Amino acid sequence: MRKCPENAKAFEASPLWVGLSFSMLLTLLLIAPVLAQGDLNNGAEANDAAAPVITFEDGYAAYQSGNFYEARQIWETVADQGDARALYNLGTLYAEGRGVNLDLNNARTYWNQAADAGHVRAMHNLALAHIASASALDTSEAAIEYGQALRWLEQAAADGFANSQYTLGKMYQYGLDVPQSDERAVEYYLASAAQGFASAQYNLGKAYRDGRGVEADNDRSIYYFTQAAENGHARAQNRMATRFARGDGVEQNDVTALYWATLAANQGDERAAENRTALLNRMSDEQIAEAHALVNDFSALN
Amino acid sequence: MKHTRPAYRRLLAALSLVAALMFAAASSLSAQDEPRIATDAASSHVQALANSALGILRDETIPLDEREATFRRLLREGFNLEAIGNLVLSRNREQATPTQLEEYHQLFGQFVLARYSMLMGGYAGEDFVILETQDSGRRDVLVLSRIDRPGGDAISTAWRVRAYDGEPKIIDVAVENISMVIAQREEFGAVIDQGGIDGLLERLRTQLELLPVEAPS
Numbered sequence: 001m002r003k004c005p006e007n008a009k010a011f012e013a014s015p016l017w018v019g020l021s022f023s024m025l026l027t028l029l030l031i032a033p034v035l036a037q038g039d040l041n042n043g044a045e046a047n048d049a050a051a052p053v054i055t056f057e058d059g060y061a062a063y064q065s066g067n068f069y070e071a072r073q074i075w076e077t078v079a080d081q082g083d084a085r086a087l088y089n090l091g092t093l094y095a096e097g098r099g100v101n102l103d104l105n106n107a108r109t110y111w112n113q114a115a116d117a118g119h120v121r122a123m124h125n126l127a128l129a130h131i132a133s134a135s136a137l138d139t140s141e142a143a144i145e146y147g148q149a150l151r152w153l154e155q156a157a158a159d160g161f162a163n164s165q166y167t168l169g170k171m172y173q174y175g176l177d178v179p180q181s182d183e184r185a186v187e188y189y190l191a192s193a194a195q196g197f198a199s200a201q202y203n204l205g206k207a208y209r210d211g212r213g214v215e216a217d218n219d220r221s222i223y224y225f226t227q228a229a230e231n232g233h234a235r236a237q238n239r240m241a242t243r244f245a246r247g248d249g250v251e252q253n254d255v256t257a258l259y260w261a262t263l264a265a266n267q268g269d270e271r272a273a274e275n276r277t278a279l280l281n282r283m284s285d286e287q288i289a290e291a292h293a294l295v296n297d298f299s300a301l302n
Numbered sequence: 303m304k305h306t307r308p309a310y311r312r313l314l315a316a317l318s319l320v321a322a323l324m325f326a327a328a329s330s331l332s333a334q335d336e337p338r339i340a341t342d343a344a345s346s347h348v349q350a351l352a353n354s355a356l357g358i359l360r361d362e363t364i365p366l367d368e369r370e371a372t373f374r375r376l377l378r379e380g381f382n383l384e385a386i387g388n389l390v391l392s393r394n395r396e397q398a399t400p401t402q403l404e405e406y407h408q409l410f411g412q413f414v415l416a417r418y419s420m421l422m423g424g425y426a427g428e429d430f431v432i433l434e435t436q437d438s439g440r441r442d443v444l445v446l447s448r449i450d451r452p453g454g455d456a457i458s459t460a461w462r463v464r465a466y467d468g469e470p471k472i473i474d475v476a477v478e479n480i481s482m483v484i485a486q487r488e489e490f491g492a493v494i495d496q497g498g499i500d501g502l503l504e505r506l507r508t509q510l511e512l513l514p515v516e517a518p519s
Contacts, residue, residue, distance in 0.1 A: 057518045064366050089515045096420045121513050132508040135501040136493045268378060268411060
């Protein structure tokens, strides 16, 4: 934030001077961002209009090219201007060790700044960082970390962030620093699932299957497992493969089973890979070709 | 009168014993006594993996996250992730239930692949050079390499290769003399000391759920 020029206060309340002062102040405020950009471009010439403006987008372009060091430098410049996105991305570079030594403390520092500025992704990652830290602490220290996680998750969830709604659901499902409640967990899963969050849909599939937090309902279980599978959730895809292979709650269909098993196996799901092998061994070449065509269609759309 | 077993029963018993001995030998062979992979096979394996990986990562027409996803599939083939997971877990493996162990291997595989893809994602423009190979211990070959970076210091890497069913698989990578297996073993050990296996699983789950960088809107 640029301060008001101190000499703006020096003039008395004569209408002429007030008008001139206000005009000067307004002019300074209007050109301040341009001046700031010029100052932050190292080695910029006195003619600020010729100095290149470094943007958040420039940093992202460097990142996409694999130039993580350059991306960090650019985002550090942009973050100095108060861009919360740049602060968040810097935290993520440190959390992932891209262009820097992996440093979760630095990551948390940047995410804290971004979260304080209202950045929901930063709130979410910061909450996850607190949860991860809690796993290596004793009970009393872990409670502090979980408390911080809860604070940021609730704020992000209230802003409608699906990832945080899902994670809050898990905290209530497992009673992590909150009273264990399957019902509250389902409420959060439903909010997240409504936005298409696959993991929440998968957990609802399990909740309706097992009657946890809701009344058991096989049709709704299959509905949510299908939603999750269609949104790319590997374990949901494998569950659908198993159901169709056995005709469990659905009409038995090996082609559909192989389709789901292949999608899950392609994501590295070991059980799905085993299921796929078993299906390949009992299906005809025509059935296999049909399933593979479906897989290609899915891949093309996603 | 002494009852004697029919001849076919004796034959069946003999065949079963032979089968059992062969299975035990095969298991023992793959687990402990499998011959060391030839040094040129180990070197070729690492070079081929690097060539394919860098080819994928250099294609800037494809978004970075897609390049890294393809790269991870490639790594999964070239590494023995289960063996690495066991090496990292080490003595703590004894306190894990079968269910915990299954989830650990699933999460660990995703975790280590993500780490490597992030590490290599920034090296797409560099040159990968194999320097030499060395026998290491009874079963391994070390493939020493260098990643040359224009305008930056070269990065030395060492790839530990072991034979599994006659195929070379990477089971550890040391970057600037820091072994990934040892580093992860220490990190995971600290987590297990405080939170047990469940604590480690929670740590892995949350790390994998961290959101990536934000793109411009």
